[in-house]
Amino acid sequence: MTDIVPPPAGRSPGRIDALDAARGLALATMAVYHFSWDLKWFGVVDWPVDSAIGWRAFAMAIAASFLFLVGVGLALAYREGLRPRHALRRAGRIALAAAAISLATYAALGDQYVRFGILHAIAAGSLLALPALRAPLWLVTGLALAALALPHLVSVSFPGDAWLMWSGLVAAPPLSVDYVPLLPWIAPILAGIVAARVGLATGVFARLSHWTARGAPARLAALAGRHSLLFYLVHQPILFGLVWTAASLGLTPDRAAATFVEQCVQSCTLTGEEAACRSTCTCTVEALQADGTWAALLARPDDPALNDRLAERYRLCRD
Numbered sequence: 001m002t003d004i005v006p007p008p009a010g011r012s013p014g015r016i017d018a019l020d021a022a023r024g025l026a027l028a029t030m031a032v033y034h035f036s037w038d039l040k041w042f043g044v045v046d047w048p049v050d051s052a053i054g055w056r057a058f059a060m061a062i063a064a065s066f067l068f069l070v071g072v073g074l075a076l077a078y079r080e081g082l083r084p085r086h087a088l089r090r091a092g093r094i095a096l097a098a099a100a101i102s103l104a105t106y107a108a109l110g111d112q113y114v115r116f117g118i119l120h121a122i123a124a125g126s127l128l129a130l131p132a133l134r135a136p137l138w139l140v141t142g143l144a145l146a147a148l149a150l151p152h153l154v155s156v157s158f159p160g161d162a163w164l165m166w167s168g169l170v171a172a173p174p175l176s177v178d179y180v181p182l183l184p185w186i187a188p189i190l191a192g193i194v195a196a197r198v199g200l201a202t203g204v205f206a207r208l209s210h211w212t213a214r215g216a217p218a219r220l221a222a223l224a225g226r227h228s229l230l231f232y233l234v235h236q237p238i239l240f241g242l243v244w245t246a247a248s249l250g251l252t253p254d255r256a257a258a259t260f261v262e263q264c265v266q267s268c269t270l271t272g273e274e275a276a277c278r279s280t281c282t283c284t285v286e287a288l289q290a291d292g293t294w295a296a297l298l299a300r301p302d303d304p305a306l307n308d309r310l311a312e313r314y315r316l317c318r319d
């Protein structure tokens with residue numbers, strides 16, 4: 001295989017800026033997705049982050065890119081031979097981070113906590129894929145294709161099958177905000193190993209190692225990529241905390257109020273003009289917000305007294 005040339009002065013030995021920058025770009029797209037999810041969670045936006053096919057495809061592409069780069073990293077790290085202790089320490093460190101994510105999301109989200117997410121998949125997949133570093137390329141490629149196909153061909157369901165959710169073969173896995181089972185998601189890791197082994201043999205990485213990140217965006221992406229685990233662990237608590245703080249301080253749009261106005265206008269226009277109806281409905285919600293009734297209504301929407309107050313405000317604004 002073609003050796004990677006020594007890094008330019010100032011770069012850490014064994015690092016390839018192009019791969020670090022690619023990992024940093026994947027982290028940036030992940031942060032965009034998570035921030036969008038946070039905005040939806042707090043009702044700031046009504047984007048279907050958790051259901052629309054476009055958003056789902058975006059999330060899957062992010063996960064696949066991370067796992068592909070994991071495979072590339074494995075092939076480069078052990079191109080001179082496997083170091084079992086190093087591999088176990090690396091997987092153990094990621095497994096501890098995965099456990100921390102599970103505990104934190106359980107405390108924050110309850111039953112929707114992360115049972116087997118992207119970090120769990122990286123920790124387990126990094127060890128299970130090690131034999132692919134020396135196996136014939138045709139076999140590794142076949143295993144990757146099999147991993148993609150198997151969840152569509154095999155589906156198991158039996159009492160107490162939740163413990164098997166890590167496999168990806170459970171017909172109805174428990175609901176989780178981040179679910180990345182080994183099948184089919186070990187496939188991108190294996191694909192990354194194949195790509196890296198071909199790249200090493202053809203001198204692709206020798207050429208890539210000459211490239212140095214220049215300019216603030218590229219340097220920032222490479223820096224994030226070099227510390228990807230730390231970035232992953234801290235970015236979501238920071239983003240979630242920022243949105244929570246803004247919502248608590250009333251600095252975010254009130255989606256409930258906007259939804260009320262739209263529904264109110266739809267009902268009102270059955271018997272009146274849209275412009276007048278919108279003015280009436282907006283007046284109603286603003287008056288309720290001003291005297292504190294709106295917050296009480298959100299907390300107790302079935303309270304008869306509060307609904308009577310709502311109807312009274314509506315009549316006053318209409319008159």
